[in-house]
Amino acid sequence: MAGFIVKRMLQAIFATLIVTLLVSYAIRLTGDPALMLTQGAGSITEADLARIREALGVNRPFLVQYFEFLRGMVTFDFGKSFLGGTSVGLLIKGALPSTLVLAFWSMLVSIMISIPLGITAAVHRNKMVDQVIRVFSLVGLSFPNFWLAIMLVLVFSITWNLLPPSGMVGSLSYIMPSVTMGIILTATNVRLVRTTMLETLNAQYIMVARAKGLSERKVLYKHALRNCAIPLITYLGLQFGGLLGGIVVIERVFNWPGMGTLAFDAVGARDYPVLQATIMVLSLMIILVNLAVDIIYGLVDPRIRTE
Amino acid sequence: MKESSSDASSLIRVENLTVAFGAEKVVEDLSFSVRSGQTLAIVGESGSGKSVTSLSILRLADISGAHYLGGRILFESTKGEQDLLALSQQEMRAIRGKEIAMIFQEPMTSLNPVFTIGDQIAEVLQLHEGMARKEALAEGVKLLKMVRLADAESIIGRYPHQLSGGMRQRVMIAMALACRPKLLIADEPTTALDVTIQAQILAILRDLKDSLDMGIIFITHDMGVVAEMADDVVVMRKGHKVEEQPVEAIFTNPQHLYTQTLLSAVPKLGAMNGEDFPKRLPVSVYDEAGAHTEGELRVQNTANYEAAPLVRVEDLVVRFNVKKNFLGRPTHRVHAVEEISLDIYPGETLALVGESGSGKSTIGRTIQQLQESQAGNITFNGKRFADMGRGEKRALRQKIQYIFQDPYASLDPRKTVGFSIAEPIRTHGILHDQELIEKRVSELLDRVGLSASHGRRYPHEFSGGQRQRICIARALASDPELIIADEALSALDVSVQAQIINLFMDLQEERGLSYLFISHDMAVVEQISHRVAVLYLGQIVEFGSRRQVFENPTHSYTQNLLAAVPIADPHQRIMMAINEADIPSPIRAVGNEPARLSHREVAPGHLVANQ
Numbered sequence: 001m002a003g004f005i006v007k008r009m010l011q012a013i014f015a016t017l018i019v020t021l022l023v024s025y026a027i028r029l030t031g032d033p034a035l036m037l038t039q040g041a042g043s044i045t046e047a048d049l050a051r052i053r054e055a056l057g058v059n060r061p062f063l064v065q066y067f068e069f070l071r072g073m074v075t076f077d078f079g080k081s082f083l084g085g086t087s088v089g090l091l092i093k094g095a096l097p098s099t100l101v102l103a104f105w106s107m108l109v110s111i112m113i114s115i116p117l118g119i120t121a122a123v124h125r126n127k128m129v130d131q132v133i134r135v136f137s138l139v140g141l142s143f144p145n146f147w148l149a150i151m152l153v154l155v156f157s158i159t160w161n162l163l164p165p166s167g168m169v170g171s172l173s174y175i176m177p178s179v180t181m182g183i184i185l186t187a188t189n190v191r192l193v194r195t196t197m198l199e200t201l202n203a204q205y206i207m208v209a210r211a212k213g214l215s216e217r218k219v220l221y222k223h224a225l226r227n228c229a230i231p232l233i234t235y236l237g238l239q240f241g242g243l244l245g246g247i248v249v250i251e252r253v254f255n256w257p258g259m260g261t262l263a264f265d266a267v268g269a270r271d272y273p274v275l276q277a278t279i280m281v282l283s284l285m286i287i288l289v290n291l292a293v294d295i296i297y298g299l300v301d302p303r304i305r306t307e
Numbered sequence: 308m309k310e311s312s313s314d315a316s317s318l319i320r321v322e323n324l325t326v327a328f329g330a331e332k333v334v335e336d337l338s339f340s341v342r343s344g345q346t347l348a349i350v351g352e353s354g355s356g357k358s359v360t361s362l363s364i365l366r367l368a369d370i371s372g373a374h375y376l377g378g379r380i381l382f383e384s385t386k387g388e389q390d391l392l393a394l395s396q397q398e399m400r401a402i403r404g405k406e407i408a409m410i411f412q413e414p415m416t417s418l419n420p421v422f423t424i425g426d427q428i429a430e431v432l433q434l435h436e437g438m439a440r441k442e443a444l445a446e447g448v449k450l451l452k453m454v455r456l457a458d459a460e461s462i463i464g465r466y467p468h469q470l471s472g473g474m475r476q477r478v479m480i481a482m483a484l485a486c487r488p489k490l491l492i493a494d495e496p497t498t499a500l501d502v503t504i505q506a507q508i509l510a511i512l513r514d515l516k517d518s519l520d521m522g523i524i525f526i527t528h529d530m531g532v533v534a535e536m537a538d539d540v541v542v543m544r545k546g547h548k549v550e551e552q553p554v555e556a557i558f559t560n561p562q563h564l565y566t567q568t569l570l571s572a573v574p575k576l577g578a579m580n581g582e583d584f585p586k587r588l589p590v591s592v593y594d595e596a597g598a599h600t601e602g603e604l605r606v607q608n609t610a611n612y613e614a615a616p617l618v619r620v621e622d623l624v625v626r627f628n629v630k631k632n633f634l635g636r637p638t639h640r641v642h643a644v645e646e647i648s649l650d651i652y653p654g655e656t657l658a659l660v661g662e663s664g665s666g667k668s669t670i671g672r673t674i675q676q677l678q679e680s681q682a683g684n685i686t687f688n689g690k691r692f693a694d695m696g697r698g699e700k701r702a703l704r705q706k707i708q709y710i711f712q713d714p715y716a717s718l719d720p721r722k723t724v725g726f727s728i729a730e731p732i733r734t735h736g737i738l739h740d741q742e743l744i745e746k747r748v749s750e751l752l753d754r755v756g757l758s759a760s761h762g763r764r765y766p767h768e769f770s771g772g773q774r775q776r777i778c779i780a781r782a783l784a785s786d787p788e789l790i791i792a793d794e795a796l797s798a799l800d801v802s803v804q805a806q807i808i809n810l811f812m813d814l815q816e817e818r819g820l821s822y823l824f825i826s827h828d829m830a831v832v833e834q835i836s837h838r839v840a841v842l843y844l845g846q847i848v849e850f851g852s853r854r855q856v857f858e859n860p861t862h863s864y865t866q867n868l869l870a871a872v873p874i875a876d877p878h879q880r881i882m883m884a885i886n887e888a889d890i891p892s893p894i895r896a897v898g899n900e901p902a903r904l905s906h907r908e909v910a911p912g913h914l915v916a917n918q
Contacts (some may be wrong), residue, residue, distance in 0.1 A: 203416060204411055204412075204413050204416040204417045205416060205417055205418055205419040205420075207367065207411065208409075208411060208417050208418070208419075208479075208482075209419065210367055210370065210403070211365055211367060211403055211404060211408070211409045211411075212403065212404035212430065212431050212434065212482075213399075213400045213401065213402070213403035213404035213405055213431070213434060213435060214400070214404075214430070214434065215400065216396075223419050223422075226419075226421045226422075227419070227420065227421055229421075300421065301420070301421060302420070302421060302423075302466040302468070303420060303466070303468050
């Protein structure tokens, strides 16, 4: 197990290097931060621009800039934002928790809804309940997340005035963004739970559990669900990446002060240090979550643990 | 039909039970009864309704959508006599596992892989006996000892995948008996197990039935097991009871024509004593019109030992890495095949027999080039595999065909069977003209006893026996010289099995085919093969003509193997001490090589490993 984790760690470091290298390089192809900063500032000469580039350090060769960034990664000094010169580390420290909390609640909402619904659909396969659940999951898959977000705002904030429409202001403000993300995830998760559950319910040990006299609840939630865990956890791990991507959009809609907003603004301003750092942190999160998934496998499945 | 004896001492009385799925009645007007201490065997082939009957008693058939159209199931529970069909699922839960317990066919999949053995046994005791977990685990250890599992204290903490099939089935029995049920339903409990393990499990069940004074309903298709276990026998066919008699009478004086044909189709070990060659036997077939006999008796003297061997296997070694260390180096290997040498002659059926882990399938797979070998030579028609180019090896795939155990899994469900049969003709470029290919497919279907119009249908439209015929037609399509039949008869009902055996023999007679016949069923092997190799942990322990091996088994392992086969005769029950240890495993640590067996020739062509 220890060897396995070390191997995965090395893979993770390698993956992070590749991601940051690609991102750092690609963003430099998209525009000049000096031009962005001076937009609408009137008479700017080429010499002014060169001075700005010099000050930002973007006139140096790409690899020099990249290695500086890598050095920053190791020493936890990500440099300063091109906009206002705030420390990038501080910006991320402020934004990361809001995003992670949102991601956590979204996942939780999705799991809480999709597991019972998926199991219900599997148990009543091809019956009315199953059809209804499947139609709703299809609907959930088909509409865009920002549309759902806007509708929620319209109903709960504007019409009924129950929830704050935007910003991170108190615990009530978590509800709409998490529910929006949660429902989008639920649409796919319900189908996944249903399919894996159907397969598991055919297993002989489920019949054995029933023949023991166990209640249907115990059969489903103890004997069957635990066996569905491996494919579910794998998928949830992969889904985490998509979740972070989705959060960028949702954070914009709800004006949520998280990594998504940070990254969005940084792209607009070609704020290289901020963008590099946000993307690196997000990809690190995804890699860590999938590493955690590999470890959790062993916990839920003795066949893997005792290998 | 005679009414079942419904005396007051019955533990369970099934009266006129009719069960349907949708519009289809799968059990109709079925009656029988079981007393405490009695074993009732319900015998039947696939589709007889025997498993539905057992699931109906537990009311587990409800979950798959069964409707009870009529009848009663009266059970003498601790609350007095109850009609199980009238109880709610909730009331049934108090009976399931507590008063009526069940053992299922597949020990490999009957236990939940994510819970320990101890937790799975304790669960029943906690549920029905109100025990605390610790107390229940302690009781679990006692139960495991009761089913003769050595090392019960350690097994209680292990997971199912760490146990062999035989051990898992013992665990299942322990679990079923945890609350000392009055009635045990055993649905084909030994079908998936090796014969020596089967003999152990049957002995344990018989032993416990007496000490716990249970009634047992034993569901099986195997007449040998019936003779071994039953006091009384119910024979079912297509949802109906066709006959009910005490076990002696069923075998000595079967009344119904169906029972008679069923018994005549069962290959009996020892039936071929005194014969030099395998024999094609007439088959009794039972259908709506009655019983009739098909085919003639013929001595199968097809093997040509004058010719050069078709296949020569020399010192073959096949190993698989199973465990790796931190650096990815193998630490444990399966020694599947260890220096095996054998020849297959034209027109000969060579049988490989042995239990799981003996390496018999691996030899077949290596000859068919589905598996790489680590050492040794295989020669086909005088040419070594090692000297062949890629093209020659491909051409060889045409000459060697494989037939698998599960005919359903080996046919593509989305292609017509005609397409599947034509595929080897196309891939090997034997025929190119579409019309000629179709003609050839029709001939092949006709040859295996199906009609040309069947070619347009899909695999799910056929029965198991028909599917195996299709697989044989496909194997014949490329005009092979050797067919490797790997447990090709094991999934079939005995009556169908007898017909397929004859088909194999007819094809051998016509085409001079050689068969490598891989099987664990000693009685079938005795009927079909010219020579037999008995394998144990990847090595040959005995090799000789059919007559030498079956009439004069010399190695102790061969003797044990033959002794463990249940005979379809209640007077010849197996008397075997219950073995507490498990059979040794072919998995070994790297560097720990197995000792090579040396052989002596006890008669011309009869080789026996020295012990």
